Structures are given as C-alpha cells and as structure tokens.
Amino acid sequence: MLRIADTRTGHPVDIPAAPRRLLRSCVHLPPVCAGIGPAHLRVMLIGDVLARTAELNGLQVVTVLTTTPELTDDQSRALDRVMAVLGIHPPAVVVGHRPDAALGGPADVHVIAQGAATDDADGVRIDVGSAETAPLDERIPDLSPELPDAGVPEAADPLAVRLLLLGHPYAAPVTVTGGALADARRTLRQWRRQVADWAQEPSRPIPADLLRQSRAALVDDLGVDAVLELLAEVAQRPDVPAGAKFETFAHLDRVLGLDLARDVGHQSRA
Template identity: 75%
Template sequence: MLRITDTRTGHLVEVPASPRRLLRTCVHLRDIGTGSDTGTGLGAVHLRVPLIGDVLARTAELNGLQVVTVLTTPELTPDRSRALDRVMAVLGIHPPAVIGPHRPEAALGGPADVHVTAAGTDPADAGSGALIGVGQVATAPPTEEVPDLADLSDATMPETADPLAVRLLLLGHPYGTPVTVTGPALAGARRTLRDWRRSVADWAQQPSRPIPTDLLRRSHAALAENLDVAAVLALLAEVAERSDVPPGAKFETFAHLDRVLGLDLARDVGHQRRP
C-alpha cells in the first residue's frame, strides 16, 4: 500500500484510488526562471517538483504499480524545452510521457490520481485527485564551494559538481519543507555519494547475499508512508556501518533501493578504484 498526504486535506490517502493498479500522475511545473543571460538556465530551484514526481513514480513501480506521468509547463521556446530535457536527464529524472502546456487527461487516459506541484499552489487544471505540495528550493550566495546551479546541463561543469549530489541533497529533506542549497551541504552530499559508490563497488566483489528481511521491510514501509526518502537514506547510512550485514547483502540493499533513489550508486562497479 502506497499512501501520501493530500495537501488539500492534510490526510493520508492511498494511491491509486481504484484497484486498476495504474497510477496517473500529473506534475505541474509552473515556475521556470531564466537563471542565465541566455535565458535557458534551469536548476534545482525549478526542478524539485519534477524530482518528487519521479520519486513517486519509482516508489509506485517498486510497489508493483504501473505509472504514467505527464509534465505540464508554461509555453517554452525550443531552447528552453531542450534545456529542460537536459537538466531532467542529469538529475536522473525519468522522462514524462508528455511535456507541454496542454491539459493532461488525453495523455493520461483519464483524470490524474495525483498532482505534484509547488507548495502553496493549487493549479486550476488540477481537478480531482490528491495534491502533493513540494517545498521551495533556494541557493545560498555563490561561493567557491557551490558550483553554478543555474544550468546543471552545462557541459563545462566540473565532474566534482556531480548533479546527482543535488538530487541527494534534496531527497534528504521531507518533500514538503523548504530547502536551501549551501556549499557545506552540497559538499557533504558529494562526499556521501563518493563514499557510497566506492563501498558498493567493493561489496560487489563479494558473494551476493539476500537483503535482510528487516531492512527490506523498514525501507519499503518508509517509502510507502508519504515517500519518506530521508528515512531510507538514514537506513543506508546505518547499513553501511553494520558489521552484522554481509558485504553481498549490503550491495543488494543499496542496489535495490537505488531503484527509487536514482543516485547511480553502482556506477563504479567493475571500475578500478580511484585513490
């Protein structure tokens, strides 16, 4: 059972509402700032709403549901549309079935079961279905520790920036609360990704072991109860340090939960470990 808090009522509701086992999701991206002189800059400030829509879809699929997602946006120029596609890709957001300004019912095959939008807004085209309000994201004043987040698709961005560190940082907070991206927080997320990827690569060299039942139960329960991804991240940090969990089981646990997290945790498997 997957339940989320309906922002309109404040109550947990089960999704999908009917037994057809198809989750129809509409993600409403209303605010797309310029972020650069070229007018194509897009960053974490604008894409937390699609990110939560992505996590919802991944969690539903983990629970055996089929998912169709559409993304409604303002009218976009071709350059802005391509920039949106690129930034969603580097943040690990699965492409929606349709992206555009039009009403989503045709693409969804019916009314949406869930609408994902910025906190404090209730889109006029939301209609029926549960509403998930996503907290705003702000960035601290630029420093040497904070890469330019105005355009995460910039090919010149250094590898150390790792856009998936932005994803990790945002997922570490309840989706309804505001988040400020700071240099120290982003650096911490980069370190965590680096350490986990190295550990996963090491564990992959050991015999595979099943995921311990308690870890599977706790992680799935957290995701199913209002998308508590922060609790799953805390669980992974705990698993990484537990001596009673075999390396092969740690690998399977991280790989399984990365289906929802989308952090590319197995990226270094099979590659020579960096010093």
C-alpha cells in the same frame, strides 16, 4: 498501493484507488523565466521518486509534466539536459494545458511547488517545499542549464544535487549551500566505493527487517529521507554481510537514482 498525505486535507490517501494498477501522475513545473533552478529540480525529482516507488511496488505509471506558459524550444532542450544529468526519467509528454488527454484520464496525483495555484480539483495534491541557493555562497555551482557544459559541473557530480534535495522530507524547505553539496559529494563517493567493494563478496539476500523498513518508509508518504538514513546505518552495521549490503543498496537505488553501483568492477577509479 501508496499512501500520500493530500495537502488539501492533510489526510493520507491510497493511490491509485484499488483495484487499479495504473498511476496517473501530473508534475506541475513552476514558470521557467530566468532558467531552471533548485525549485524546478525539486518538483521534478519528487515526481521522479513517486514514479520509481510506484514501479518498484508493481504499478504502471504514466507521468506528464505540465508548464504554464508553454516552454520555448530552447527551454525544452535545456529541461531535457537537466533531467538527463540528474537521472530523472523523462515524462511521457510535456504539456502546457490540462493533462487529462495525455494521461488517458484524470490525474491520481499532482506534484506541485508549495503554494502554487492549480485548477485541478481531482486527485491527491503533493506540495513540494521551497528550494533555493544560499545567497552569496560562491561554492554553489550554477544550476542553470543555459550553459550546457557547466549547468552542473562534472566536478560537483550532478547526482550530488539529487542526493542533497532528496535528503529532506519533501514538504520541508531546502537551502542549497556549498557545504551541503560538498557533503553530498563525499557521501556519494564513499557509498560508491563501498558498493564496489561489497560487490566482490558472495551475494546475500536483503535482510527482511531492512526490506520492511525501507518499503514502509517509501509507501508511506515517500519517506526518501528516511531511506537515505537507513542506508547510512546499514553501511556501518557489522551484523549485515557485505553481500547483503550490496543487494540492499542496489535495490533501493532503483528509487534513489544515485547510480550507486557505478564503480562496480572499476575500483581503481574510486
């Protein structure tokens, strides 16, 4: 069971309603006109984190992505590429109209860009804050998927974009800058190097206090930014054994989707 603040009322709501164990989620993509930008990525990422969090808590999830107008074939292929490089689990179906049939019933939750209109009266609404690139910042990679080899350059690490966008409360606006992306890349490199090192030590259980804190942050309005702060703290704590740090990072990466164990067994590449 998750508790989400419904944008319509401002009150927290349990989803899905007990005793159901199936969460129906509808992610509303902003119109795709001049390519896919940070605002599109952020809405899809929050939908992805919602599904991952629900699954981590034992729920089954059906997610559809709805677009108006419907995507062209080229736009659909571009969207698939973006979701792949950013670790976004593909939705069950992309639809250009009301999603109830694809979901098997009314959506429990709608993930939508802040301020966007929707005709759906049922279900909790999650308004995702704006995301844009800083004007005239030449250090920002082109996020458009229209250039498949340069959509998010390999040197930039596509998952650094994911980390940057997830590092803020989902309702807060985000400005993507070259400096912020560089910081995210450094954090990912450091965490992956540390996880690879910790993996060589004997495994230890995740400390109970860390499990409680991380679970509380996630189930209470998708506090992914708080989870990222918790990981940064855990990495520096001398009282947490290396094996427990590894298990903590690996467990929470099931929601974060940052491929933090990528360098395990390949420390020479770190």
